[in-house]
Amino acid sequence: MLAYTVRRLLVSIPVLIASTFVVFLVVVNAGDPVANFAVSRQPAPSKAAVAAFARHIHADQPVAERYWNWITGVLHGDFGPSVQPNLDIGHDLFTRFRVTVTLVAAAMIIALLLAVLFGVFSAIRQYSVADYVITFFGFLFLAMPVFWFAVLLKQAGIWYNQQTGSQFLGTIGEKSPYLEVDTTWNQFTDHVGHLVLPTITLALVSFASWTRYTRASMLEVLGSDYVRLARAKGLRRGRVMTRHALRTALIPLTTVVALDIGIILGGAVVTETIFQWHGMGEMLVQAVTTIDVYRTMAWLLLSAVIVIGLNLIADLLYAVLDPRIRYD
Amino acid sequence: MTTTSSEGVRAGAANDAVLEVDGLGVEFPTEDGIVRAVRGVGYSLGRGESLGIVGESGAGKSVTAMAVMGLLPATAKVRGSVRFEGTELLGLPDGRLSDIRGKGIAMIFQDPMTSLNPVYTVGFQIAETLQRHHPDLKARDARTRAVELLGTVGIPSPERRVDNYPHELSGGMRQRVVIAIAMANDPDVIIADEPTTALDVTVQAQILDALETARAETGAALVLITHDLGVVAGHTDRVAVMYAGRIVETGSVEDIFYTPRMPYTLGLLGSLPRLDREEERLTPITGSPPSLLNLPPGCPFSPRCPMRRDVCDSDEPPLRPAGRDSHLSACHFAEELVDTGAEQVFDTAGADSEALARFADATSTGQPEEDSL
């Protein structure tokens, strides 16, 4: 098991390097920050200033050299220069990661729990009214654009606050700006209040697809020969459902959840933009708009590490849960 | 139901029966209409007795078995009666039924590759059924018993194999595990649904031996469902031939093999390959079984029957005595089949019943190579 883990870890390093190199090529070619600098400043900067700017952001180096310098720099904690003066990309990234990780984790956990609950229920009661209702809402949520639902939910939150006179549901930002010195409890409820609506938004899409997946997987297992044999052995329905059906049906879900992390991160960008969080979503939008190569790269590197890391965890979990996967 | 409802196979002494099936009917509503998968099947199984149920796929053999176990999907409509030791099983709540499943009636399924849960060890899956029916049994003792059972069904080094996962065992070994599960709680009846069909020919005989061992150990009665007449000949006392959801002929093995009284049975016998005669030609039954959807009136076999006459298209013949008392046949012209071979009814060369029976014995007692793990 340990050897297997180490081997999988070693395999993911070249994947990460290749992936970041491709991404680096894309990002470097996706915009010209130097030209942007030259035209967007008032008054127009001198030639020397433009050249100095190009040197500052390493735009004067060949791409391969830039990549090499960047990746070795990252290993020492240096994420490269930003186009914005006085912006430490590493610090920026980790502050914003702390903000976003709460949202993403909360959304994933809620989506997963509800998806398993509804998916299993839907499968056990196949073709019942409840099954049709769950299936219909599953399809509806799959078709619902995150941004549209987020705007709607934000309006609903504002309306709720107006109606009740409460300030619990935060609709702007990840926390109230004036609460820094307040009691721990108030800070906590403030955080939770701001988390509610964005979490619902972000959980929605994954919830829909994971419910459908759980249902299909559960149905397949319920129709399997070994579930039939478990029933023929005299096991009670409850035990067959939990020990034999659910236990086996949930194994492939680990892979699906891990693969969907990319989609969730994309959804987080949209959600954070609408709820005006100062998280990774805002960082990406700002970095792309300002043609900030290293800031964009920092974002994409972290997301690649998350994607590859989660898939690695899913693989290991799969190997633990399914004895058919061998460790050698 | 019509006249078919009370027909059936009767054991010599009805009081001694462990399992009595009477007028069993199963219907499945589908998009295209109602599929009448089983239409009035009845049989009675004495203690320790063995009954073979033979027929083509789709004849309703497995559905009958699943109806007895109460394992049909909820959409299936089941009628008639299934009594186990005098208790009516149809309509019994699932909790009560599950007490009988595994302990009173055990079942073995066709495909050992998919019958075992891939994520649990075989030992766990045997211990699970032991502890289900003996709640006081300690985990240690259940495991010890599981090892014993694995040894009984012929798995080498069972104390090692008990911790194996199903995927680490061959198909033959897995079917032995399924047999071990079936015999674990000393059932009164074992229903084996095509237990050897999915296996290599070389392994089939060994699995049938393991099944015989299980029967000998538990004294269970056996319902052996198969499409292989050779298997029936070597392992059962009585035979019921099913066609289109009904029993069309039933009797002792001798009755069926030596004096068949239904053209379908004759055809089945005639389509078996034989090793004892040169220039052998098989007599195939042409066509395929009818769709059980919107079955027209008349004998369902008539479209394929070389003896068909007008009455066959209008009236479905009931199961009637033909020859000796326990020998029943559902054919309008059963009497005409006295001393008739398949070659006379169907095509050219037919089956010599005696040789067939010998062939069947030979295949079931032969010693093919050991199946590997």
Add this chain to the structure above:
Amino acid sequence: MTDIQAPGSPGTEVPRSENEFTVKQRSQTQLILRRFLRHRAAMISLAVFLLILLWAFIGPHLWHYSYQKYTPDNSQAPSAKHPFGTNSSGYDSYAQVMRGTQTSLKIAILTALGSTLLGAVWGAIAGFYRGIVDAVMMRITDLVLTLPLFAIALVISSRTGGDWYWIAIVIAGLTWAYVSRVVRSTVLSLREKEFVEAARALGASDVRIIFRHLLPNSLGPIIVNATVLVATGILTETALSFLGFGVQPPDTSLGLLVSQAQTAVTTRPWLFYIPGAFIIAIALTINFIGDGLRDAFDPRQQRVRQ
């Protein structure tokens, strides 16, 4: 579904019955079509989707307002004159939604086509040649799969600008990997089949085997995936446009319309709900059609045992 043949053996007169239990033989295509036509949700969805398609492409020619011309009416609620109302600048919302739907559909459909074409050919070649070719090609596929679709699309779209085909190309360039995986696994199982061996034995070239035998026989999963990709395409494009990285004014898309209406949800709700409803309607119908197609191509009966 086998036909009963009368055994015309000499000597015995075999009666040929009137009530043979034969089912009319159907071709595979007919069976699939029949199963699809039976799928009620898919059929309704197909009708709705086609109506939206026709409306979006033919409608603008028949409607008397243009999506880029002011009308004298500002911020009007839906009426007979302006069925979807107008926005604060006086644009007719009906014309704008029509145009937005057209643009969004164009992008979504081109995305699905491009992605499917590239993915199918890529997957078929990898699956057909196996070995080193397969290994290299599939590593590239895996690499594309690790790229976060939305973020990369955002980066590239910021450069390529708002032309609708560029957006489609970018999304297709990031989604084809899913298709290629599916097609590869189908081809891997198909290439062992007898008809492929037969074609090879007859001396068919690799290209011919791939394009005449393997791809047509993988059509089921390919079509199902292409359908789902239309939904992915429209949701991705509208999200990009919403954030300002997709379709740019003066052109419009459903995502852009929702974005422009963000602040008017309570004051001019028609501007927000109508384009949103169109996105949902398109994605929903597409998903139902995909579901119907999947059932039609792969009719595994899933039963629950009690």
